[in-house]
Amino acid sequence: MKKIRLLIILISICLPLNVNALIEVDITRGNLNPLPIAVSALYSDQDTNEALKKEIKIDQIGNAISIVIENNLKATGLFNPLEKKAFLQKPDVAHLKPRFEDWSLIKAQALITGKVEYKDDKVRVEFRLWDVLAAREMLAIAFTTVPNNWRRIGHIISDKIYERLTGEKGYFDTRIIYVSEKGPKTKRVKKLAIMDQDGFNTKYLTLGNELVLTPRFNPTNQMVTYLSYFKNLPRVYLLDIETGIQEVVGDFPGMTFAPRFSPDGKKIIMSFAKDGNSDIYTMNLENRIVERITNHPSIDTSPSYSPDGKFITFNSDRSGYQQIYVMRSDGSRVKRISFGNGLYGTPVWSPRGDLIAFTKLHKGKFYIGVMRTDGTGERLLTENYYQEAPSWSPNGRVLIFYRETKSNSEGEGFSAKLWSIDLTGYNERKVTTETDASDPSWSSLLSN
Amino acid sequence: MIFKKSTYNLILASIFALLLSACAQQAAKLDSQIQGDVYTGTDTVEYLADGVPDRVFFATNESVLTTASRDTLRKQAAWLRKNSSINVVLEGHADERGTREYNLALGERRANAAKDYLMTYGISENRISVISYGKERPVDSGSNPLSWSKNRRSVTVKAN
Numbered sequence: 261m262k263k264i265r266l267l268i269i270l271i272s273i274c275l276p277l278n279v280n281a282l283i284e285v286d287i288t289r290g291n292l293n294p295l296p297i298a299v300s301a302l303y304s305d306q307d308t309n310e311a312l313k314k315e316i317k318i319d320q321i322g323n324a325i326s327i328v329i330e331n332n333l334k335a336t337g338l339f340n341p342l343e344k345k346a347f348l349q350k351p352d353v354a355h356l357k358p359r360f361e362d363w364s365l366i367k368a369q370a371l372i373t374g375k376v377e378y379k380d381d382k383v384r385v386e387f388r389l390w391d392v393l394a395a396r397e398m399l400a401i402a403f404t405t406v407p408n409n410w411r412r413i414g415h416i417i418s419d420k421i422y423e424r425l426t427g428e429k430g431y432f433d434t435r436i437i438y439v440s441e442k443g444p445k446t447k448r449v450k451k452l453a454i455m456d457q458d459g460f461n462t463k464y465l466t467l468g469n470e471l472v473l474t475p476r477f478n479p480t481n482q483m484v485t486y487l488s489y490f491k492n493l494p495r496v497y498l499l500d501i502e503t504g505i506q507e508v509v510g511d512f513p514g515m516t517f518a519p520r521f522s523p524d525g526k527k528i529i530m531s532f533a534k535d536g537n538s539d540i541y542t543m544n545l546e547n548r549i550v551e552r553i554t555n556h557p558s559i560d561t562s563p564s565y566s567p568d569g570k571f572i573t574f575n576s577d578r579s580g581y582q583q584i585y586v587m588r589s590d591g592s593r594v595k596r597i598s599f600g601n602g603l604y605g606t607p608v609w610s611p612r613g614d615l616i617a618f619t620k621l622h623k624g625k626f627y628i629g630v631m632r633t634d635g636t637g638e639r640l641l642t643e644n645y646y647q648e649a650p651s652w653s654p655n656g657r658v659l660i661f662y663r664e665t666k667s668n669s670e671g672e673g674f675s676a677k678l679w680s681i682d683l684t685g686y687n688e689r690k691v692t693t694e695t696d697a698s699d700p701s702w703s704s705l706l707s708n
Numbered sequence: 709m710i711f712k713k714s715t716y717n718l719i720l721a722s723i724f725a726l727l728l729s730a731c732a733q734q735a736a737k738l739d740s741q742i743q744g745d746v747y748t749g750t751d752t753v754e755y756l757a758d759g760v761p762d763r764v765f766f767a768t769n770e771s772v773l774t775t776a777s778r779d780t781l782r783k784q785a786a787w788l789r790k791n792s793s794i795n796v797v798l799e800g801h802a803d804e805r806g807t808r809e810y811n812l813a814l815g816e817r818r819a820n821a822a823k824d825y826l827m828t829y830g831i832s833e834n835r836i837s838v839i840s841y842g843k844e845r846p847v848d849s850g851s852n853p854l855s856w857s858k859n860r861r862s863v864t865v866k867a868n
Contacts, residue, residue, distance in 0.1 A: 671849025
């Protein structure tokens with residue numbers, strides 16, 4: 261994967277003097293009235309269209325980028341992109357100076373316009389966000405990059421719009437790493453796969469020769485840690501996505517599993533199982549020093565750091581059943597935080613630091629939920645036959661997880677798919693993948 | 709007309725009775741294969757040698773060996789003592805009704821419960837290795853209590 265350099269030119273940002281006068285979207289509640297937004301096709305002239313069609317086989321590049329933006333905004337559940345058929349103004353004219361009466365006539369409250377040019381093997385994309393009712397420009401930015409990055413431009417524009425309208429960082433210029441699954445349940449073939457957050461540009465990182473599980477990104481999204489059964493020895497591995505180089509993490513005389521990076525990316529935290537007992541360990545990737553964090557004759561696994569690196573949440577059955585605990589990152593002051601009915605697993609600390617997402621198993625149903633880091637305020641977001649392993653969007657507003665369906669005794673009816681749900685408990689949706697999929701992990705924002 | 713109707717009812721009733729007894733048989737079959745949440749049937753069992761079953765089964769979330777499991781493992785230990793050149797791998801498994809990472813740990817715990825028992829019956833530690841597959845390699849694909857009970861297992865496999 262090439263490191264992508266984006267030349268970002270701010271052409272003009274008209275910051276309004278009175279912010280309250282312009283559109284604001286509240287993302288803290290389930291949004292039953294998504295904001296009507298008109299995403300005009302970005303204008304690209306015939307020469308640009310023809311050149312890019314030849315170069316990257318994309319027809320009508322300006323329109324294609326606008327569709328990326330539209331789909332991103334729609335998937336948030338916060339925006340309602342309007343039908344392009346109803347638009348009265350042509351993209352080039354609208355981008356210069358929208359006739360706001362025309363856009364308010366079709367009930368648009370916000371409008372996105374833009375322009376794509378192709379020069380010296382680079383594309384230059386500019387866009388503007390307009391407040392239709394206030395008849396003002398809210399944001400205008402231009403980017404220059406190589407043509408192949410056109411989808412990323414769409415994602416970055418989506419992030420800028422989301423941030424301008426909600427006041428929080430977006431999560432569109434991101435990737436999901438997951439396990440691609442195929443074949444019968446009894447001999448499932450699993451591969452590491454990576455894709456853009458909207459399901460495009462899927463790449464497979466392993467061949468499926470050995471079982472692989474639970475991939476997680478490092479903070480810069482260039483490395484992945486995961487469990488591989490290479491040579492039938494289940495061990496935690498480290499994979500450099502760019503070079504494809506893989507290495508086993510540490511020299512443990514037994515199974516290591518459930519790996520994650522520390523927030524500074526310098527350590528891997530994981531479980532090591534020996535003689536029927538799993539405890540939590542860290543390995544420093546710089547000096548290779550291994551530290552034992554828990555020492556208890558119960559199963560301690562699924563560790564996840566707080567974003568400041570000072571605490572670790574994990575699950576343990578030391579009380580007799582699987583429950584969620586929090587401790588200091590040196591292993592001291594272990595405290596149980598889950599006390600509701602049922603079993604609790606896969607705790608994962610929110611990137612905002614205030615919440616822990618988890619899987620709960622109660623009376624034969626699986627739930628994805630969140631609680632505060634002291635265990636109060638438990639809230640279950642979704643119930644299903646089987647689902648687990650939530651992973652946070654980088655802004656801490658959305659969770660992605662996987663869900664499996666029931667099968668009959670021949671294994672028919674079984675499927676594993678990725679799903680996402682907002683922290684509000686609304687906007688549950690299936691995430692498109694080429695194959696069956698599990699163990700999703702969301703990257704941080706690629707740009708910024 | 710009346711006669712016809714009563715015949716019809718009779719047929720309905722006998723079909724219903726047949727169905728009921730089929731259900732009862734099904735339930736009895738299930739009961740006879742699970743005791744206290746542990747699989748006791750022989751559907752999936754293979755044999756390391758004549759009369760030496762290759763696997764033991766566990767209750768949900770448990771790694772405690774049942775009386776039947778200990779009996780199986782003593783037979784394995786006797787067979788291993790007679791065949792001192794054979795080494796084994798104990799493969800620990802969980803059913804699909806748990807989180808993936810916890811199940812990996814649980815499979816390891818189950819396989820080690822079997823290993824410990826073999827060791828108390830004189831099998832040297834260096835002849836036994838252990839691997840956990842968690843819920844990754846079910847032997848039965850079904851999503852029902854009987855299938856799950858077959859999948860909660862530790863299987864002794866020849867390593868050489």
